[in-house]
Amino acid sequence: AQRVTQPEKLLSVFKGAPVELKCNYSYSGSPELFWYVQYSRQRLQLLLRHISRESIKGFTADLNKGETSFHLKKPFAQEEDSAMYYCALLRFGNEKLTFGTGTRLTIIP
Amino acid sequence: GAVVSQHPSWVICKSGTSVKIECRSLDFQATTMFWYRQFPKQSLMLMATSNEGSKATYEQGVEKDKFLINHASLTLSTLTVTSAHPEDSSFYICSARDLTGRTGELFFGEGSRLTVL
Numbered sequence: 511a512q513r514v515t516q517p518e519k520l521l522s523v524f525k526g527a528p529v530e531l532k533c534n535y536s537y538s539g540s541p542e543l544f545w546y547v548q549y550s551r552q553r554l555q556l557l558l559r560h561i562s563r564e565s566i567k568g569f570t571a572d573l574n575k576g577e578t579s580f581h582l583k584k585p586f587a588q589e590e591d592s593a594m595y596y597c598a599l600l601r602f603g604n605e606k607l608t609f610g611t612g613t614r615l616t617i618i619p
Numbered sequence: 620g621a622v623v624s625q626h627p628s629w630v631i632c633k634s635g636t637s638v639k640i641e642c643r644s645l646d647f648q649a650t651t652m653f654w655y656r657q658f659p660k661q662s663l664m665l666m667a668t669s670n671e672g673s674k675a676t677y678e679q680g681v682e683k684d685k686f687l688i689n690h691a692s693l694t695l696s697t698l699t700v701t702s703a704h705p706e707d708s709s710f711y712i713c714s715a716r717d718l719t720g721r722t723g724e725l726f727f728g729e730g731s732r733l734t735v736l
Binding site: 519552553554555556596605606607608609610611612 | 651653660661662663664665668712714716724725727728729730
């Protein structure tokens, strides 16, 4: 069965410092990986997906199949980045998302 | 982007009563919707996949007689928690995929917090 691991429940970073939220997965096939974000009192929303290779709000994530990782990175943290971040995996040919346990990111002014 | 709306966003009920939560796709049609449950400070756990015009498919360990799902139209799925008990108190979230969109992105409702007294 597939699994998504986010080892950090809480992460605090100073404003302007680099951010890296870790995500590792286990799945024998070819997964599709996502990062979802939930700002305070808002609904869960898609931040980025690995197949689009986009940079959203300064965030990037590269799928590393060798390390089975999909870490989320941003070179310079901003206060508005404070939120809950979830890594998620979609199995090939399946519509069901498997979520990690989430990381609460707090940006210290 | 597309919008998924849940109602009610917050409900308190007495133990033994049933509660219905609605999930609507406001500007797109969804043949499939997903229901999740989220405990405090924990991840979203998929409960079931709601299929328009047919029976929902439940994840292992989820009681289908406890959590009744009906997907009567292409824009509405309902989750009914029957004979609710305090342990059913949780945050319930639905999602739907907009297949007409470029990316087939999954959109989430704002969630419904159920408190059973």
